[in-house]
Amino acid sequence: MKAPDRPPKPAYEVDFPIERVEAEHVSRREFAKFLCLVSGGMAAGTGWVAVKDRFAPPFKLSGEIHICQTRDVPIGATHPFSLEGTKMPFILVRPSEDEWFAYEQKCTHLSCAVYYSPVSDRIECPCHKGFFDVRSGRVLQGPPPRPLHRLDVVVKGDAIFVRERSHA
Amino acid sequence: MSNFRDAQSQAHPSKTNTILLGVICVLILILVMQIWLLTTALNVSLEGVETLKWPAFIASTLLFLSGAALLRYLPNPIGQAKKATRAAKTRTLL
Numbered sequence: 001m002k003a004p005d006r007p008p009k010p011a012y013e014v015d016f017p018i019e020r021v022e023a024e025h026v027s028r029r030e031f032a033k034f035l036c037l038v039s040g041g042m043a044a045g046t047g048w049v050a051v052k053d054r055f056a057p058p059f060k061l062s063g064e065i066h067i068c069q070t071r072d073v074p075i076g077a078t079h080p081f082s083l084e085g086t087k088m089p090f091i092l093v094r095p096s097e098d099e100w101f102a103y104e105q106k107c108t109h110l111s112c113a114v115y116y117s118p119v120s121d122r123i124e125c126p127c128h129k130g131f132f133d134v135r136s137g138r139v140l141q142g143p144p145p146r147p148l149h150r151l152d153v154v155v156k157g158d159a160i161f162v163r164e165r166s167h168a
Numbered sequence: 169m170s171n172f173r174d175a176q177s178q179a180h181p182s183k184t185n186t187i188l189l190g191v192i193c194v195l196i197l198i199l200v201m202q203i204w205l206l207t208t209a210l211n212v213s214l215e216g217v218e219t220l221k222w223p224a225f226i227a228s229t230l231l232f233l234s235g236a237a238l239l240r241y242l243p244n245p246i247g248q249a250k251k252a253t254r255a256a257k258t259r260t261l262l
Binding site for chain 1: 188189191192195196198199202203205206209210211213214215216221222224225228229231232235236238239242244
């Protein structure tokens with residue numbers, strides 16, 4: 001007895017002979033290869049950090065830059081400023097009559113803008129409650145991993161200047 | 169010709185399974201170490217310290233290369249079966 005003729009396969013089955021479940025299945029071999037690919041990405045990322053630091057070093061201030069006059073910043077207040085050649089915001093802090101400090105206004109945790117609180121006499125990050133010592137910039141509390149980037153402040157008469165830190 | 173391999177595979181049928189899982193575990197371990205190296209390099213870079221970045225890069229590259237070399241030992245029973253079928257077909261045609 002002759003077997004009945006099968007109906008011809010639809011064109012899409014001829015063009016795409018792989019079942020969807022087979023196409024979506026990720027085998028352990030493929031997973032291992034993917035892990036290796038991510039591993040390559042990690043190596044490339046570490047290389048990028050090293051190369052970027054070598055050929056595009058972070059901004060360094062050269063010489064002394066005039067910021068403002070002493071009368072512009074009352075005691076317990078801050079004065080925001082920026083420097084030519086960088087978009088980084090900085091703040092000049094005056095906690096008392098003769099104390100002047102300048103810091104990068106970027107939290108070292110996730111780059112939120114920090115501010116000086118005269119009540120607590122600390123620099124605070126409002127995002128994740130990070131606190132920095134206003135006199136040294138070191139971390140007092142919270143998630144920031146590093147101290148704030150600090151500049152030296154030079155007072156010449158009534159004029160306030162900043163310059164790169166002479167020592168770390 | 170020796171049938172040692174076939175006999176061995178029959179005695180331990182889950183051998184390739186164990187090798188594959190072992191390779192995956194080693195690759196995950198390599199990846200964890202590389203994440204640690206990358207985090208360290210970033211922290212060191214942001215702190216402005218000059219050391220450690222290049223050694224971290226070299227170590228990460230070596231880890232990647234060792235992981236890539238490990239892929240060579242991934243068992244591929246389906247691929248081997250297909251290859252054997254193709255070889256048999258070629259022999260028949262000849």
